[in-house]
Amino acid sequence: MKIALLGTGFGQAHAAVYANRPDVTDVVVFGRTPAKLEKIAEDFGFATTTDLDALITDPSVDLVDICLPTHLHADTAIRAMHAGKDVLIELPLTTTMDDAERVIDTQHATGRQVFVDMFxxxxxxxxxxxxxxxxxxxxxxxxxxxxxxxxxxxxxxxxxxxxxxxxxxxxxxxxxxxxxxxxxxxxxxxxxxxxxxxxxxxxxxxxxxxxxxxxxxxxxxxxxxxxxxxxxxxxxxxxxxxxxxxxxxxxxxxxxxxxxxxxxxxxxxxxxxYALMIDHVLACLAGREENRIEPATALEALxxxxxxxxxxxxxxxxxxx
The missing domain is CATH 3.30.360.10 (Dihydrodipicolinate Reductase; domain 2)
Structure with a gap:
């Protein structure tokens, strides 16, 4: 399992979970600030990059985990789905109900698995x-x-x-x-x-x-x-x-x-x-469980x-x- 982890803020909480999982073989962290990326590399031993486009389109990436500012969630998730990736989106799903519907529409159109971190x-x-x-x-x-x-x-x-x-x-x-x-x-x-x-x-x-x-x-x-x-x-x-x-x-x-x-x-x-949520996501990707945190289930709370x-x-x- 190779994961593209986007974001160096709350993304650190996800990084801490991935670092303790033997079934996650490769994590690459995207960020805009080299100093923050250096700290994540030191703390968790993960590779880092400032090239978002290359990471999202990397054919070896299985899951794109989006921990970017919320206003970037919808467009980033949609790009990742169109690139053939399954997606985990940090909560909240989006900043508008219209964007939430765009994510759901793209999920249906691409057939990708999409998860919202309703931890x-x-x-x-x-x-x-x-x-x-x-x-x-x-x-x-x-x-x-x-x-x-x-x-x-x-x-x-x-x-x-x-x-x-x-x-x-x-x-x-x-x-x-x-x-x-x-x-x-x-x-x-x-x-x-x-x-x-x-x-x-x-x-x-x-x-x-x-x-x-x-x-x-x-x-x-x-x-x-x-x-x-x-x-x-x-x-x-x-x-x-x-x-x-x-x-x-x-x-x-x-x-x-x-x-x-x-x-x-x-x-x-x-x-x-957090760890149980990621357990569930990886179990769904392996076909062992049914998705309990699809975007559609988050709409009422959103x-x-x-x-x-x-x-x-x-x-x-x-x-x-």
Whole structure:
């Protein structure tokens, strides 16, 4: 398996996963800044290039992994598909619904496999929550609160309000919409750090018989790394998930259930979400699994993410409805 990894920012998280896989024999990293490429070569031992066209059209490349700025996702993915490549696209899929449809149309026209890095779908804690909702293990879900907090760990990502919804909250919106559907009401508010570096946002989503709140902050100091989780309140229990991780997504995770009988820790399978997502992508390319993260499955969460993005970046008077 030869992979073209495009991007030296969040692409480092993917690089860390590929470096530990014996079935990935060759990774070539594209970037625009030689100094960043040199660091990736030192850290992971991968070849690097500044020639995007040559890399995308290289006949020996099996998968193009796109970790470029989001506004470049659609055109780059379409070029790669027309060059006969399967494609993994870092979330969010695109910056507009029209671009998302262009990617899907090209996928259908070329017959290529296309994946969106909806990594949170592979989180063991999220998998448990989805199963609990589906089998009514604790009764109806009444409230879902998600929280994501991080330092600025990825070069080139300031995570101000102009990117908070797109780069940091999208995965949580995917979890919420998969469990509760499209919200009836959306309320979003946010604040920004000095010079636009870092921000914090709160989003409240209203449903006929439930509510959801998604909070995110990128104002943390470097030693804080990444922390977050969720609290899911059912009629018969509360599930609380907490995680601490670094820029690669690796770290510790705990899930507890509190019922009328008391509180206990739920044993979760090993594995972190990014690595499990890439496991799935490579298994699909080998014909062992069916694609669970096709672009079409990301549209509902993308639509909500774009709505929240516009509210956080619009004048305050237009942020509520």
């Amino acid at each position: 949170s779908r592979f989180s063991p804690a999220n998998t448990y929550l989805r199963a609990a909702v589906e089998d009514h293990r604790y009764g109806p879900l009444l409230s879902l609160e998600t929280e994501s907090r991080t330092a600025l760990l990825w070069p080139g990502y300031d995570l101000g309000l102009d990117s908070m919804a797109m780069d940091m909250m999208h995965a949580d919106f995917d979890l919420v919409t998969s469990l509760l559907g499209t919200p009836d009401t959306v309320n979003a508010t946010g604040t920004e750090g000095p010079g636009g570096r870092g921000s914090a946002a709160d989003v409240i989503l209203g449903y006929p018989h439930a509510t959801a709140r998604c909070s995110a902050s990128s104002l943390m100091p470097q030693p804080y790394a990444r922390r977050g989780g969720y609290r899911a309140t059912f009629t018969g229990a509360v599930l609380e998930h907490a995680t601490i991780a670094g820029f690669t997504g690796q770290g510790s995770s705990t899930l507890t259930a509190c019922t009328a009988d008391g509180e206990h820790v739920i044993d979760l399978p090993d594995g972190h979400a 639509r909500l993410t774009l709505d929240v993005h516009h509210r956080l970046t619009a004048p305050r008077a237009a942020q509520q409805s």
